[in-house]
Amino acid sequence: EAQVTQNPRYLITVTGKKLTVTCxxxxxxxxxxxxxxxxxxxxxQIYYSMNVEVTDKGDVPEGYKVSRKEKRNFPLILESPxxxxxxxxxxxxxxxxxxxxxxxxxxxxxTVT
Amino acid sequence: xxxxxxSQPEMSVQEAxxxxxxxxxxxxxxxxxxxxxxxxxxxxxxxxxRQEAYKQQNAxxxxxxxxxQKAAKSFSxxxxxxxxxxxxxxxxxxxxxxxxxxxxxxxxTVIP
Numbered sequence: 001e002a003q004v005t006q007n008p009r010y011l012i013t014v015t016g017k018k019l020t021v022t023c024x025x026x027x028x029x030x031x032x033x034x035x036x037x038x039x040x041x042x043x044x045q046i047y048y049s050m051n052v053e054v055t056d057k058g059d060v061p062e063g064y065k066v067s068r069k070e071k072r073n074f075p076l077i078l079e080s081p082x083x084x085x086x087x088x089x090x091x092x093x094x095x096x097x098x099x100x101x102x103x104x105x106x107x108x109x110x111t112v113t
Numbered sequence: 114x115x116x117x118x119x120s121q122p123e124m125s126v127q128e129a130x131x132x133x134x135x136x137x138x139x140x141x142x143x144x145x146x147x148x149x150x151x152x153x154x155x156x157x158x159x160x161x162x163r164q165e166a167y168k169q170q171n172a173x174x175x176x177x178x179x180x181x182q183k184a185a186k187s188f189s190x191x192x193x194x195x196x197x198x199x200x201x202x203x204x205x206x207x208x209x210x211x212x213x214x215x216x217x218x219x220x221x222t223v224i225p
Contacts, residue, residue: 031211033213035215040122040217041217042117042119042204042215042216042217042218043204043206043215044215045212045213045214048211048212050211056211058212059212059214088156090158092158097208097211098145098146098208098211098213099146099163099165099208101160101163102158102160102213104157104158106156106157107156107157
């Protein structure tokens with residue numbers, strides 16, 4: 001089954017404790033992206049990747065890191081999480097960038113206390 | 114700034130009726146794509162419909178259609194014969210370079 005998986009689905013952590021949210025797709029997609037969703041703000045793009053070893057900043061990259069060492073994986077790293085990073089995070093992938101449909105993962109609910 | 118504006122935070126519609134969700138956007142590009150995504154309570158994001166800016170004809174997908182007004186930078190979504198399963202948050206989005214820009218969403222309630 002074609003899908004985007006994210007782990008963990010829920011995470012509660014404390015300020016400053018490094019964490020990684022994994023994202024994996026099995027569709028051989030070139031384009032992958034991370035978004036955060038906050039009430040009243042919609043989805044905002046954090047980072048995106050056009051292909052292996054090619055990543056670029058979206059609109060809200062501060063406090064986040066990504067890497068794309070393999071085509072299928074695109075982890076999101078928070079090296080020192082802060083409470084303002086409490087959010088719902090989505091990973092997405094598509095064949096390439098627009099106009100292709102983005103396939104979204106199920107989301108990761110992150111709470112930083 | 115690349116912005117997408119959805120001015121209706123909440124909308125409601127009677128089952129079997131028609132509802133229109135509004136979206137406006139900002140861009141300096143001449144060719145681009147526009148999208149409507151649906152997010153039901155399960156949180157899964159699902160593509161509803163997409164429109165290429167240089168195509169004059171409005172896109173349709175079954176009960177879903179758009180009213181694309183390029184000069185006005187407007188991209189509204191019309192849902193006909195609304196069903197209970199249409200209840201969801203709807204996000205308008207557009208591309209820009211290799212990025213995507215989403216609106217703040219419209220929460221649609223379907224009244225039985």
